[in-house]
């Protein structure tokens with residue numbers, strides 16, 4: 300059997316058996332234009348299994364551009380199929396692809412491997428298969444690592460110079476407090492991991508591509524194909540500019556935080572909270588090895604953690620919608636004069652050197668509660684579906700936890716063309732994922748607001764109390780850290796700790812003797828805390844978060860096989 304090497308995966312070249320279809324990467328002379336234009340038919344032709352009828356259908360599709368654009372404005376990038384052709388396509392596609400995955404980032408790559416291992420025929424379409432250099436998704440919480448193990452992907456954090464993370468250190472006004480992950484009851488291998496996101500994703504893509512039933516293709520999905528309210532597949536553009544279509548009974552959209560395709564599958568309420576300014580610090584040692592560092596700076600937190608044995612990622616939060624422009628030097632000035640004096644002295648020089656080197660990147664920090672529009676044949680996953688502030692590094696943990704839930708739910712469905720069963724399982728997915736996802740989301744957004752510096756005395760009292768509460772140790776630190784790390788993401792525990800901080804903040808104002816001023820400040824702290832947490836919980840869905848059993852769902856737990 301022949302092998303093909305995908306050349307645009309420089310770090311981990313993917314070697315694929317010739318039975319897989321890689322339209323983009325094949326010597327074009329070996330394939331006719333129609334073969335390259337319609338991948339589904341092409342698979343058959345390539346394998347020499349195409350019947351005359353199938354060849355005919357394939358040609359018919361290529362010669363008929365029957366896609367109409369209906370309600371594009373209101374529905375997002377969704378186009379409708381002409382009935383006749385879609386029937387032909389359904390017959391073709393049913394026998395070839397079970398699941399189309401849009402995007403092979405953290406979610407898409409992990410999902411491709413997971414569904415491939417479950418013997419689904421998967422077609423992954425990813426815009427850029429080369430190794431990305433990004434400032435996102437670089438710290439995987441231990442809870443996320445446990446999910447990686449459940450998915451059999453833990454080896455993807457090996458051989459990429461990933462660093463073990465054992466907890467956090469919080470810095471505030473010259474003081475610091477160490478918060479260890481509660482890992483005592485776990486295997487010694489379990490810990491957080493920090494790494495270059497691109498290396499991690501590339502390892503997962505590589506692993507998915509080793510499965511003969513996973514087809515990884517470089518292309519940009521431009522729209523979802525819909526017929527009578529059911530998503531039938533996608534339309535995409537290859538690297539060479541060819542417009543192709545792919546069809547499957549289930550399309551899972553994992554196109555990340557800037558998703559163009561989410562609009563028809565959810566009601567996106569995106570809130571831009573702040574911006575992370577990312578730098579890489581070289582040749583320096585963090586004050587506490589193997590720990591994430593969070594500085595409660597003014598106006599907002601600074602994060603640091605190792606991403607390799609010689610590099611430290613520094614993410615400076617800039618609140619609001621705007622950041623100082625990079626081009627005219629204002630950003631460098633801001634970082635040197637306002638931020639540098641607040642970073643720990645051990646890394647200050649490396650911080651200034653990194654600013655002067657000029658490799659400064661920015662990324663918006665956005666929050667978006669999951670609000671799906673249940674649509675037969677399609678599903679959103681990852682940041683396309685749900686986002687939270689990245690302060691707590693929860694995004695990958697939520698995505699991987701969702702994949703575990705989805706994998707278990709889909710297991711009993713042998714035929715994904717059974718639309719009714721598929722829709723019911725997918726609806727159960729929205730309910731089953733909620734307690735874990737909404738706990739991590741609520742904690743991230745609430746903690747970010749608590750950690751912001753403010754001119755409001757009540758907010759500053761709350762910030763101070765939160766730092767002191769976490770410094771108390773025992774359950775006061777292990778409880779919140781278990782939530783943050785994804786080791787024990789329970790909504791009730793989150794609410795208890797949040798209000799324990801509020802009571803602690805108010806209680807100490809009353810000592811040694813309460814005064815009218817302290818009563819008034821205490822009332823403002825309570826009101827301010829409520830104004831932080833209740834809107835987030837409302838957006839997440841109080842009922843789904845705390846009382847998922849009251850929501851109609853066909854399965855409360857993944858059905859036994």
Ligand SMILES: Cc1cc2nc3c(=O)[nH]c(=O)nc-3n(C[C@H](O)[C@H](O)[C@H](O)COP(=O)(O)OP(=O)(O)OC[C@H]3O[C@@H](n4cnc5c(N)ncnc54)[C@H](O)[C@@H]3O)c2cc1C
Nearest residue numbers: 402404405406426435436437438520555681682692694695
């Ligand atoms: C600044 C910042 C820092 C973060 N840090 C952390 C952290 O430390 N830890 C953590 O757990 N989370 C972190 N997150 C969140 C984390 O990055 C995301 O939750 C995670 O990457 C989501 O994975 P995803 O697969 O949904 O999206 P992505 O990983 O972004 O993948 C999306 C993929 O889809 C592809 N794509 C997009 N459009 C198309 C298209 N039309 N057709 C084909 N392919 C397409 C893209 O090329 C990309 O490969 C951070 C987020 C931000 C903003």
